[in-house]
Amino acid sequence: MKYNFTAIEKKWQQKWLEEKPFTAVTGDKTREKFFGLIEFPYPSGQGLHVGHARPFTAMDIICRKKRMQGFNVLFPIGYDAFGLPTENYAVQHKIHPAKVTRDNVENFRKQLHMLGYSFDWDREVNTTDPDYYKWTQWIFLQMFKKGLAYKASMPVNWCTSCKIVLANEEVVEGVCERCGGEVIRKEKSQWMLAITKYADRLIDDLDDVDFINRVKIQQRNWIGRSEGCELTFETNMEDTVSVYTTRADTLFGLSYVVISPEHPLLEKWKNRISNWDEVSAYQAEAARKSDFERGELNKEKTGVRLEGVLVTNPANGETVPMFVSDYVLMGYGTGIVMGVPGHDQRDWDFATKFGLPIIPVVAGGDITKSAYTTKDDGIMINSGFLNGMTVKEAIPAMKDYAVEHGFGVKKTNFKLRDWVFSRQRYWGEPIPLVNCPQCGWVPLPEDQLPLLLPEVESYEVTDTGESPLAKMTGWVNTTCPQCGGPAQRETDTMPQWA
Template identity: 60%
Template sequence: MKNYDHKLIEGKWQKIWDEEDTFKANNDSDKPKYYALVEFPYPSGEGLHVGHPRPYTALDVVSRKRRLEGYNVLFPMGWDAFGLPTENYAIKNKIHPKIVTEKNIKRFKSQLKSIGFSFDWSREINTTDPNYYKWTQWIFLKLFDKGLAYKEEMPINWCPSCKIGLANEEVVGGHCERCGGEVIRKVKNQWMLKITEYAERLINDLDMVDYIERVKLQQKNWIGKSDGAEVEFKISKTNETIKVFTTRPDTIFGATYMVLAPEHKIIDQHKEYIENFDEVLAYREEVMKKSEFERTELSKEKTGVELKGIKAINPANNKMIPIWISDYVLITYGTGAVMAVPGHDERDWEFANKFNLPIVEVIKGGDVTKEAYTNTENGIVVNSDFLNGLTVNKAKEEIINWIEKNKLGKRKINYKLRDWVFSRQRYWGEPIPMIYCEDCGWVKVPEEELPLLLPEVENYEPTDNGESPLANIPEWVNTTCPKCGKPAKRETDTMPQWAGSSWYFLRYTDPHNDQELASKEALDYWMPVDWYNGGMEHTTLHLLYSRFWHKFLYDCGVVKDPEPYMKRTSHGMILGNNNEKMSKSRGNVINPDDIVNEYGADTLRTYEMFIGDFEKSVPWSENGLKGCRRFLERVWKLQDIVIDSNEYTKALETNIHKTIKKVSFDYENLKFNTAIASLMSLLNDFNDYGRITKKDLETYLLLLNPVAPHITEEIWSNLGIKPSLNKSVWPKYDEAKTIDEIIEIPVQINGRVRTTINVELNEEESSIREKVFKNDIVVKFIEGKKIIKEIYVPRKIFNIVVK
């Protein structure tokens, strides 16, 4: 048999798969459907590193197995290609983002094809394609129609270096995740999407889906549902009130001061009463230089300014309490105001101590100290008038009823989740299809005029004033109002990168449809996605945003299911061999092209699945890679010991059935490493026996094929089996044949195991006893002693007691 030549074999089979459309999914099939989805990549200039193929290989394993099980499988791929990295690269290198994107996609696609993924390339999509973003714009207009897209003055995270507004997830430790520059706060007129309208459904509908528990927890924590009350505190010298949301209304008698976000509207509305207004403005100015991360960091020193000249009135006891502003209160969370209970809140306690404010204990359970906060959930209410003596839970109910009865507020559910900032002041993104008319306000671009194309420009650098580069193109900006025909201006902000990735899974079902987002028939057939895998870094925001858009489209009647993904799993990263995250700056990036060239795509795939627990991060190892190459070379040499028989080798049959069972289970449960380990073990059994039947090898190739498709197709072809492996059927195991006929049982003498013996599964006890007492080790331990008792537990243990 010739040597294993991975280059020849892999090129050959990739060409066959392309020519025969082997992995093309059919929208009209009698087979049961299976939709496997991986997160489509952002095609950067660096290309893939060896961490990227890990999740793709995992779902490729599942997809290939499903096809062999008789499913019509949709396993698509596309490009999430709008966004800042490409634009920054384009600006730096004076190349248009469109050209950069085309070049990057070409490189990524060639790399993915070289690894042999069974993607249906006929469904390839690209978020920068006008035929795609036409429907992203269409969805936005539908959101606008329903009042879920609106424009508002908002403080945003602003990167002075990139000159762009950043979403919260793009700010890491107070710095821009892209350039590392310090992020400040800036007020901008922004398009917002009202995701908060869907907060309760986004939590409750997690009960419908099979997500790993940590993913569900991340979703719930980000939404941050809180039960409590909204309470109104009157402001002295005015007829107005400040609304406060609190999860602990039972502590209201301990509220000794109030804290507002520095941006709170009440400050400017009543500046005539604020005696130190200049000091307040100076503090606000300093706060606006801080990111939300810096403002809410618990360990930082507390700062603030009192609003001198006005007070708040605690509605529970009518006491005047001071009003402060502080950076730790955010205008975007709750009402932008908090009632401070320093006796039972660590942050309030630190603030009160810093500024010598009163501290009152209202929950009995410890001294009034920073540590007392931990005792509040199970305590008894004190110093609280009619609530005294009640447990915390009873006091909560009592005070909320009292507040509502006296029209001082209401029971309320609050969410940490904030509406989605949807504007970006950059060029490389989907144009927002809205027009502003002085008479009509915001007016939609007519649907028949979609897509609203991104104009071709020579200068796409961000403006110094923070406006989008599109604002510098008067011939594009100036237009007429679709409603009244008067002069009007286009929106110049573009959509965030998250826009195109919030519905891409729907477009895969019908990617060439120019009449609708996707046909009803295609959506009804393919959706929901059966299994979606992606990185843990996307299991919060991307997952939340795409679930929100899908629910909205469900409400519009576009899709038939309220949830887009039935199953969501996540993988750990492949780290550099120095145990750090792979990155160009760390110098530990490994190019998969080099691995495919030297060792082969099947070796890369096998190693990526064998490297360790799929859900955990693991370091790259050159030795581990070489070990997988040796394993495949040994698989190749099995052709030398095969005999022409369509029956399993009797001596190997049990192990073959056990391996079918093990591998089938492990592929379905992300245990790819143990599946491959069991195939390695069976390979050893084959070689130890010295010969195998054609049937033995057929089954082995089918089990290995999803991981190493090229070598298994080639050996299958060499054996002359028809049809080709990819058109075959996944093997089934016989449960009865997974049970060993020979078992090992321990022999215990006076409570200690001294030896083991091999017995047949159904061997008679008398025969087993004879073997025990002929065993040399047993003879040694019982010689000259009296046997008091013998106990045989069938198939478990043989006990001897001697004296």
């Protein structure tokens, strides 16, 4: 006998639609609850793919089993429907993104029904529905009121020919995906979410959750907590410079210091840097590279020595030169790092290229071939009062020395950064804030939510890099909810993952 799926599945799927056997019952106190949650799909023009079907099928099996075991199961479905792919498609084909979304959702729904999933279809949600994004906006307001959403100037990807801000995924190998034009980094004021305030809890509370170990390791690496200290060095300029390090014990091996091309001290010192032309040309070159190119892909070290700048090593009073190099990112630590080429491969490569001294401070290995890594039980050499100690002993000894002598503070550092939470785009949730010249940023009263995304003539980005909403003066100009004076709405929208 052959399984006639077209007839059998159609028949049962129709029956499920009519009789709704998969509906979760609100207020049922007689049965235990089970909440089966999948990641809601992004309704693209391509329809469902196997990356949807695989996890959905797995959770569908679990939910069906739980129902058979007598649980009151909630297995919801929805569409994560704001975002760039829909907007780009809409711009290209001159169709309103709301219509593109509607058509795509219809197709997704049809395909999900064909797969026979046991979703509770009465609870279907769509993130572009004002009744839904009312709550996205409400959550944003709570974060704003608690100081967890704030505005800051951040570097963004700027296409010099389209004259627009690009999302990271629109920059392909350093050029604009849309036009192939040159992409540079530009400062722009953005809404941020202060996830770093939760960095310790995000890492410590992993002990309490039932994740597989591989995921826990990924999370720990992503948050990247390290216990180190910030060391402050005197310079021959009027400023001191600070570096963050987890290896204060290697301070006697310092042979140079490197500053990020974006560091504000460079601009301040420019009249006293005798090769400033060379330095500023290097800054312009660095501005064209992505963080990724400057990090992982950065095999060949480049940099320029700051002629006229000298830094004093607080451990031994010796002076070392300072370089600008694009492998140092402004976003991590202080934007300045110490170069200890004896015990760090990246520093060894840099020192070898620029002919800088390589001073081993832990015994063993052959320093002429490469930097050697240091083990906890390695013995300190060339290091003054640390000589003869193990690395394990020398790390806290140097930290304490730095604190006592006023050039160091103990510090915990994280790789995790606060999240950029705004885009200069149309197809996203409007940010429910008003900018008043008297009161600053003022939240809309909650009874005025949802703040509807207005209909626009053209949803293409403006040539100044502002959101298309900025052109809608009738929508932008409003009154301040606090003082009643003239004020303007925020024209950035929330990112896709809002």
